Amino acid sequence: MGKITGFMEYERVEEGYRPIPERVKNYKEFVIGLSDEQAKVQGARCMDCGTPFCNSGCPVNNIIPDFNDLVYRQDWENAFTVLDSTNNFPEFTGRICPAPCEEACVLNVNDDPVGIKSIEHAIIDRAWEHGWVAPRPAKIRTGKKVAVVGSGPAGMAAAQQLARAGHDVTLFEKNDRIGGLLRYGIPDFKMEKLHIDRRVEQMKAEGVAFRTWVMVGELPKGSKVTNWAKETISAKALQDQFDAVLLTGGAEQSRDLPVPGRELDGIHFAMEFLPQQNKINAGDKVKGQIRADGKHVIVIGGGDTGSDCVGTSNRHGAASVTQFELMPQPPEHENKPLTWPYWPYKLRTSSSHEEGCEREFAIATKEFLGDGKSGKVAGLKTVRVEWKDGKMTEVPGSEQVLKADLVLLAMGFTSPVATILEGFGVEKDARGNAKATTDFIGGYATNVSKVFAAGDMRRGQSLVVWAIREGRQAARAVDEFLMGFSDLPR
Numbered sequence: 001m002g003k004i005t006g007f008m009e010y011e012r013v014e015e016g017y018r019p020i021p022e023r024v025k026n027y028k029e030f031v032i033g034l035s036d037e038q039a040k041v042q043g044a045r046c047m048d049c050g051t052p053f054c055n056s057g058c059p060v061n062n063i064i065p066d067f068n069d070l071v072y073r074q075d076w077e078n079a080f081t082v083l084d085s086t087n088n089f090p091e092f093t094g095r096i097c098p099a100p101c102e103e104a105c106v107l108n109v110n111d112d113p114v115g116i117k118s119i120e121h122a123i124i125d126r127a128w129e130h131g132w133v134a135p136r137p138a139k140i141r142t143g144k145k146v147a148v149v150g151s152g153p154a155g156m157a158a159a160q161q162l163a164r165a166g167h168d169v170t171l172f173e174k175n176d177r178i179g180g181l182l183r184y185g186i187p188d189f190k191m192e193k194l195h196i197d198r199r200v201e202q203m204k205a206e207g208v209a210f211r212t213w214v215m216v217g218e219l220p221k222g223s224k225v226t227n228w229a230k231e232t233i234s235a236k237a238l239q240d241q242f243d244a245v246l247l248t249g250g251a252e253q254s255r256d257l258p259v260p261g262r263e264l265d266g267i268h269f270a271m272e273f274l275p276q277q278n279k280i281n282a283g284d285k286v287k288g289q290i291r292a293d294g295k296h297v298i299v300i301g302g303g304d305t306g307s308d309c310v311g312t313s314n315r316h317g318a319a320s321v322t323q324f325e326l327m328p329q330p331p332e333h334e335n336k337p338l339t340w341p342y343w344p345y346k347l348r349t350s351s352s353h354e355e356g357c358e359r360e361f362a363i364a365t366k367e368f369l370g371d372g373k374s375g376k377v378a379g380l381k382t383v384r385v386e387w388k389d390g391k392m393t394e395v396p397g398s399e400q401v402l403k404a405d406l407v408l409l410a411m412g413f414t415s416p417v418a419t420i421l422e423g424f425g426v427e428k429d430a431r432g433n434a435k436a437t438t439d440f441i442g443g444y445a446t447n448v449s450k451v452f453a454a455g456d457m458r459r460g461q462s463l464v465v466w467a468i469r470e471g472r473q474a475a476r477a478v479d480e481f482l483m484g485f486s487d488l489p490r
Helices: 034-045 054-056 064-070 076-082 092-095 116-129 153-164 194-207 235-241 270-279 304-316 422-423 464-483
Strands: 144-147 168-172 209-211 214-216 231-233 245-246 267-269 296-300 322-325 359-360 363-370 375-386 391-394 400-405 405-410 452-453
Touching: 034 064, 034 116, 054 064, 064 076, 064 116, 076 116, 092 116, 092 194, 092 464, 144 153, 144 235, 153 168, 153 194, 153 245, 153 464, 194 209, 209 391, 235 422, 245 422, 245 464, 267 270, 270 304, 270 405, 296 304, 304 322, 304 405, 322 363, 452 464
Parallel strands: 144 168, 144 245, 168 209, 214 231, 245 452, 267 405, 296 322, 296 405, 322 359
Antiparallel strands: 363 375, 375 391, 375 400
């Protein structure tokens, strides 16, 4: 514990943002990290609790009080060592994780929590700057071959852990670049892709082989190979060639809104809209890019993906942006005695909302309206809703028509896409995800011999930090399956 009275003396300091008029002109990150002195003060606020709820609030169980203390003492290299011991990619979580650890902070009971996420961000940025992040190739090779299918955060974390255990790991990705939704779902203004690229180089030096543009299993009906990948490899071929297969393909099936007028042009899933801009930022050419320039944009879905659509639309130069949420507006402040240390229900305003966005709560879309000529969407017929006894009912007389030239559906994801699970014969749970437990013995194993599943493909749509946790735990399970024991952390 760096400073015994620090939590009483110092206030929480937030990371800064570049001015809105400046940042909406480009797709660069705009968060201004903590200075050394600011980070020291924030580290001093940590109380080193007897029971640090932040540890359990963090899915990867970061050893938060320890690195807070080390930052207070300005021992940055050892702070990185502690952080790196539990989290493969702090530069991802330090940028896009919603920080459940902070909600669980004991100081949050009656004060502002410790700025854990900003401290983590500061540690990893300094680690890269000073060259402390280095490849750690295995000293002994096992001769075992492992295929990891899906290169999002779960797949990357698992592949890195398995390579460090000495296995020959090949990471398969259906897209042209590594990263999954980190690459093509998260806008660059929240996380630039150089953070993925340098981790890929580190993993290559650790022995991980990367194969992009490869679809494992059969393609979805009606799809062409060129739409997804340049080649396919069957589930059987993968099982024959590798000693173990770990499925980490995510849950990318977008939730649809089947109301009248859905067939109109100008209505797109968020995951049609967002990846295109990321490809443009990477220097690719995208034919017929979905643009929001000068348009009245309505984003249906009040979560993070919807917020990303808001920020991207503002950077396109939309005439207006409105975001719909079916649920009532949450309270500005949570009921801490009721919710702490769990994730609270409260109103959250993102940096994208602050850049310009009207937010509508307790509203439902009844119909998409066309312009009557070109078959393009021109508006939405909406109705206000209210919730009683857990049931939604429409408010009589509340129907209205709103103008919309572009509608983006961002209502979450339901299950894995394609037919990869069917190709392997993996049983599904009630939600359509791969069925596998997280038991200490036999965890992450599916009903198919030597086939494992982790990440969103197993647990459903979730956070990047949960994906990293599952990737690490699944790597240990695979290592144990192959070797009879494992020294990898769980």
